[in-house]
Amino acid sequence: MxxxxxxxxxxxxxxxxxxxxxxxxxxxxxxxxxxxxxxxxxxxxxxxxxxxxxxxxxxxxxxxxxxxxxxxxxxxxxxxxxxxxxxxxxxxxxxxxxxxxxxxxxxxxxxxxxxxxxxxxxxxxxxxxxxxxxxxxxxxxxxxxxxxHAHSAQQLNQGLLGLSSSNSQPAAALTSFIDALLAQGGMFIRNGSGALMSAWAAAGRLLGYYEAHMNPWDGLPGIVLMREAGGLTNDYLSHEGLKRGNPVLLANAELYPQLRALLPEQPTL
Structure with missing residues (x-):
């Protein structure tokens, strides 16, 4: 600290x-x-x-x-x-x-x-x-x-997940995640601003937010907001996140591991 x-x-x-x-x-x-x-x-x-x-x-x-x-x-x-x-x-x-x-x-x-x-x-x-x-x-x-405060949902079918894509990551990884989310009755939105969607997640308007790679100027505000809103986040600044960027995953304590289980192994998640 x-x-x-x-x-x-x-x-x-x-x-x-x-x-x-x-x-x-x-x-x-x-x-x-x-x-x-x-x-x-x-x-x-x-x-x-x-x-x-x-x-x-x-x-x-x-x-x-x-x-x-x-x-x-x-x-x-x-x-x-x-x-x-x-x-x-x-x-x-x-x-x-x-x-x-x-x-x-x-x-x-x-x-x-x-x-x-x-x-x-x-x-x-x-x-x-x-x-x-x-x-x-x-x-x-x-x-x-x-x-x-972060959303109080216990299951992924109790609201909308914020989601975005990164051109630096293979599309297949994202589509695989979406398939798994939909199979659990979940649904998602994408509005064009990852920082804004992560803020909505911290405000409990969305279940959480996921993006396979975010630059620090987009990803870090939501990391602080979600932690202070009582939710969980990945360790964004590890592995030189400030220089290279990292994935971003934000959600409450119940949903974070459920979302994490839908994703491929990544060292910063």
Whole structure:
């Protein structure tokens, strides 16, 4: 466990919530003029970035460096030097860019803070629904000012599972998991934003969330949120998760092992 003091965490926790809301407001301004945005493709045609992503990330980095100049920032679009830093902010300026560009309301600003290889703060801000999900180690999980908890289901057929795919993983593994889930009477949704679905899982709106590989800026916020909401998660930061990413599996204590049993053996699950 990291040795961060309560004062250090409190200061960053409150500021992280403010930064996420400010960034979400900036992103919403871009969203309202999305038809004018210049977009580019990264790894493939499904991997899109726009000038809005870059602009919002620049804003977040500026705000963090101004308040906490010794903290490092790792952004999806611009990267960042993190070696030697005690506190590392991990930022996705717009998670769900494809939804964003196509006028769907399933996108968010996502950020997390890692201290000494422990994820200690997670924030997901959804301006379309005026909701900010936030959690800090030992303080519980919240949406705005309301406490949230993981779903109380005991079986996989008692709700919806959040699910997403990763182009870096074989499709057969995902389809095998879906087959097994459906065979147990389960059902799933995919909305285009893994960070937002994992926040919904922490809020008990979904049974849980699974993705075979997530980058840290998408995966870490939900890890903190679910743990503070009383659920279980995999050890995301093991095996250099901060650098290479890892699978993400989130659910309550009853459902986590049931979901785990449907998946192939992976060292971080």
């Amino acid at each position: 990291s040795s961060a003091t309560l004062n250090e965490l409190d200061a960053r926790y409150h500021f992280a919530c403010d930064v996420a809301r400010t960034a979400a407001s900036r992103a919403m301004a871009w969203y309202q003029q999305r038809h004018q945005l210049v977009t580019e493709h990264k790894k493939d045609l499904q991997d899109v970035v726009s000038e809005a992503d870059r602009n919002v990330e620049q804003l977040v980095k500026h705000l963090i460096h101004e308040r906490f100049p010794d903290d490092a920032v790792l952004g999806e679009e611009s990267g960042g030097e993190i070696s030697g830093a005690r506190f590392i902010w991990v930022v996705d300026p717009i998670d769900g860019t494809s939804s964003f560009l196509n006028g769907l309301h399933n996108w968010c600003v996502a950020l997390a803070i890692v201290c000494e290889n422990e994820a200690v703060i997670g924030v997901v801000s959804d301006p379309n629904h005026q909701e900010t999900f936030h959690a800090c180690r030992g303080k519980g999980a919240w949406v705005n000012d309301k406490r949230i």
